[in-house]
Amino acid sequence: DVQLVESGGESVQAGGSLKLSCAASGNTDSTLCMGWFRQAPGKEREGLATIDNDGRTSVAESVRGRFTISQDNAKTTLYLQMNSLKPEDSAMYYCAGKKYCYMKTYDYWDQGTQVTVS
16 A cells, blocks of 8 residues: 655745645555646546656646756655745646556555645
């Protein structure tokens, strides 16, 4: 099994930056592909970025140029650097993991952390 624990969500002013972290423990071979998602009230969950075991990243066009996904060298902690934050970035943010990026479904999710931009 895999446990994902996220941290870093808080309230920030528009134009500010925030870095979310997601620590993975357990059978991390099951989470070679990691991703960030967000969901605002009344809206569908939105995929933001993914990173595979080789470090290749993909970032959604809606946040490209402002958000960056990365991992530590041990590949046990996932990060989302968010710059130039806008009020519309306010949402619950989640990290998730799956075995490979070509798989459709993420198997592991964290509890989420709230980001509020005002």
